[in-house]
Amino acid sequence: MSWRGAKIDEIAHQKGISKTKLANAIGISRQTINDWINGQIPKGHHLLEMAKILSVSPSIFFADDYQEDIIVPVHRQRKNAKITPEMQKAAIDLVKEYRLFFKHSINTPVVPVIRSTSNNINDARAIAYKLREYLNHTDIFPLDYKNTFKLLESLGIYVIFQDFPQDIKSYAFYTKIAGNRVVFVNNSTNLLDLIFPLLHEAIHALRDEVNPSSDYDENEEDFCDEVASYIQFTEEYIKMIYDMIKDLPDGKKINRLKDYGQRYSHSIHGVINRIQKTDSKFSLKAGGADTNLKKEFSTIGEVINSQSSVYKYLELLRNLTPLYMHAIQDQIEGISDRKLAFLLGTENTIDAELIRKELKTIKSGD
Amino acid sequence: MFVLCDTSSVLMLLRIAPEMFADPCFECVTIPEVRNEIFRTQKFKNKYAWREKYKNKVKAVSMLEMEEEGYKTISDLVENMHYAGIVNEETGKIIDLSRTDRIFASYAINQDYNVTTADKNLAAFLIQQFEIKNYTPLEILNEWIKGKLVDADDTLLLILEDWIRNDEPVQPKEAIREFESLTHKKYPSKI
Numbered sequence: 001m002s003w004r005g006a007k008i009d010e011i012a013h014q015k016g017i018s019k020t021k022l023a024n025a026i027g028i029s030r031q032t033i034n035d036w037i038n039g040q041i042p043k044g045h046h047l048l049e050m051a052k053i054l055s056v057s058p059s060i061f062f063a064d065d066y067q068e069d070i071i072v073p074v075h076r077q078r079k080n081a082k083i084t085p086e087m088q089k090a091a092i093d094l095v096k097e098y099r100l101f102f103k104h105s106i107n108t109p110v111v112p113v114i115r116s117t118s119n120n121i122n123d124a125r126a127i128a129y130k131l132r133e134y135l136n137h138t139d140i141f142p143l144d145y146k147n148t149f150k151l152l153e154s155l156g157i158y159v160i161f162q163d164f165p166q167d168i169k170s171y172a173f174y175t176k177i178a179g180n181r182v183v184f185v186n187n188s189t190n191l192l193d194l195i196f197p198l199l200h201e202a203i204h205a206l207r208d209e210v211n212p213s214s215d216y217d218e219n220e221e222d223f224c225d226e227v228a229s230y231i232q233f234t235e236e237y238i239k240m241i242y243d244m245i246k247d248l249p250d251g252k253k254i255n256r257l258k259d260y261g262q263r264y265s266h267s268i269h270g271v272i273n274r275i276q277k278t279d280s281k282f283s284l285k286a287g288g289a290d291t292n293l294k295k296e297f298s299t300i301g302e303v304i305n306s307q308s309s310v311y312k313y314l315e316l317l318r319n320l321t322p323l324y325m326h327a328i329q330d331q332i333e334g335i336s337d338r339k340l341a342f343l344l345g346t347e348n349t350i351d352a353e354l355i356r357k358e359l360k361t362i363k364s365g366d
Numbered sequence: 367m368f369v370l371c372d373t374s375s376v377l378m379l380l381r382i383a384p385e386m387f388a389d390p391c392f393e394c395v396t397i398p399e400v401r402n403e404i405f406r407t408q409k410f411k412n413k414y415a416w417r418e419k420y421k422n423k424v425k426a427v428s429m430l431e432m433e434e435e436g437y438k439t440i441s442d443l444v445e446n447m448h449y450a451g452i453v454n455e456e457t458g459k460i461i462d463l464s465r466t467d468r469i470f471a472s473y474a475i476n477q478d479y480n481v482t483t484a485d486k487n488l489a490a491f492l493i494q495q496f497e498i499k500n501y502t503p504l505e506i507l508n509e510w511i512k513g514k515l516v517d518a519d520d521t522l523l524l525i526l527e528d529w530i531r532n533d534e535p536v537q538p539k540e541a542i543r544e545f546e547s548l549t550h551k552k553y554p555s556k557i
Binding site for chain 2: 058
C-alpha cells in the first residue's frame with residue numbers, strides 16, 4: 001500500500017471544496033493539507049474526518065501496489081499436486097503478512113555463485129558441485145538438513161518456518177519480498193522430505209537473479225530438480241550405493257538402502273531415482289520402506305517445537321535461520337508481540353512476550 | 367467508558383473480577399481472537415495455570431457484532447495505513463502489527479472504545495493515530511474500586527503480588543498512588 005496524497009487535491013477540486021475550507025473543516029492548517037498532498041500520511045482520525053467531508057472512502061487515498069513488493073512464482077508442488085488459483089492466493093496471502101517486515105529489512109544480496117541460465121544436464125552437475133564446494137562440503141556423502149540450511153544462509157536466502165494453510169500443498173516455496181529472496185518451509189515437512197525441495201527452491205532463488213520469471217516453466221522445474229538432486233547426492237555416493245546393492249536380492253537391497261537413509265537422513269526413492277538415470281533397468285519397489293523410514297524422523301516443526309526453554313528454542317532458530325533471526329532482532333522494537341509470534345511460527349502471544357525478553361537479553365549480550 | 371481488553375490485561379484482571387465480561391457494570395469487552403489466545407496452549411513455561419477454570423467467564427463479542435456498520439471501512443483503513451508504514455513517534459520505528467492486532471484496532475476504532483493492552487506498538491498505533499486512550503490494568507482496577515465493583519481485600523492483594531512475581535508490566539506511579547489512596551493499603555513492591 002502506498003499513500004496517494006495527490007488524490008486530496010483531485011477530489012477536493014471535484015467536490016468544489018478549497019484546501020483552506022477543507023483544512024478549517026478538519027481543524028488543521030492549510031500547510032498540513034499541503035504536507036499530506038506532498039506525501040505525509042495523515043493521522044488516522046484526520047484521515048477519517050477528511051474522507052467524511054469529501055464523501056469518499058478513506059481507501060481511495062491508498063494504492064494497492066503489493067505486486068511491486070511481492071512475487072510468488074508458480075512452481076511445481078509436491079507429488080505433482082495441481083497448481084490452483086486457491087493455492088496461489090493462499091501463498092500470496094501468507095507472504096503479504098511479511099511485506100512490511102521485509103520492506104524494512106536490510107536487503108541481503110543473493111551471492112552470485114551461479115550465473116548460468118542454461119538447462120543443460122551437465123551444467124546441473126557442475127552447478128551442484130560448485131555449490132557443495134561453496135559450502136565446503138567436499139566429501140561424497142549427502143547433505144543433511146542442517147547443512148542445507150547453512151547453504152541457503154551462505155547464499156543470502158532467508159528461511160522462514162510456518163504452518164502452511166491447507167491450500168498450499170508444498171513442502172517449501174520460494175518467493176521474493178521487497179527484493180529479498182525468501183524460502184518458506186512448511187512446519188509439517190518430514191526431515192526426509194525437506195532437503196530436496198529446499199535445494200530446489202534455493203536454485204530457483206539463485207537463477208531468479210539472472211533469469212527472473214513468475215510463470216510456470218516445466219524445463220526450469222526439471223533443471224532445478226536436477227541440480228537439487230546432484231547437490232544432495234553426489235555421483236560418487238550413488239555409485240557407492242549402487243555397487244553395494246546391485247547384486248543383492250530385493251529385500252536386502254531395501255535394507256541396505258534403509259540403513260543408509262537412516263545414517264544420512266535421506267529417502268530411499270531419491271537414491272533409486274538417481275540410480276535409474278545411469279541404469280534404466282534398475283527397478284525396486286520401496287514405497288512401504290520409505291513410509292516406514294519416515295516414521296523414524298521428525299518433521300522440521302517437531303524439531304523446532306521440541307525445545308522446552310525459550311533460550312534453546314531461539315538458539316536452534318538462530319542456527320537454522322540466522323539471517324531471518326538477525327532481521328527480527330534488528331526490527332524487534334517496532335514489532336508487536338503477536339506479530340513476533342507469527343513471524344516465529346508460534347501461535348501464542350504469551351510465548352511471544354517471553355521470546356521478546358529473551359531476544360533482548362541475547363541482544364545485550366552480543 | 368467501555369474498554370476493549372487485550373490478552374495481557376484480561377490475564378491480569380480476570381481473577382480479580384471474573385464477571386468483568388458478563389456484568390455490564392464493568393464495561394469490558396473483548397474479541398473472539400483474544401478469547402482464543404487466552405486459552406491456547408503455551409509452548410514454554412505455563413505462567414497462568416489457573417486459566418482453564420475461567421473459560422466460561424471470558425465472553426467475547428460475536429462476529430456479527432464485530433462487523434457492524436462502518437467496520438469494513440475502518441478495517442480497510444487500518445490495513446492501508448499499516449502497509450503504507452506508520453512510524454511510532456516514541457521509538458521512530460515502523461509499527462508492524464499482526465492480523466489479530468489489526469482486527470483489535472479496527473473494532474476499537476469503529477466502536478469508539480478505549481483499550482487496555484500491554485503491547486506498546488499496538489497502543490502507540492491507537493493512541494497516536496486515533497487518539498484512543500490505553501488504560502493500564504491498575505487504572506481499570508482503580509475505577510472498579512471507586513465504583514465499588516471490587517473489594518480491596520486480601521485476595522486482591524495476593525493477586526497483585528502475583529502481578530509482581532510474574533513480571534507483569536510495571537504499573538504507572540500515579541495509578542499506584544491512587545490505588546493506595548483509595549484502599550489505604552500498600553501496593554506490593556518487587557520482591
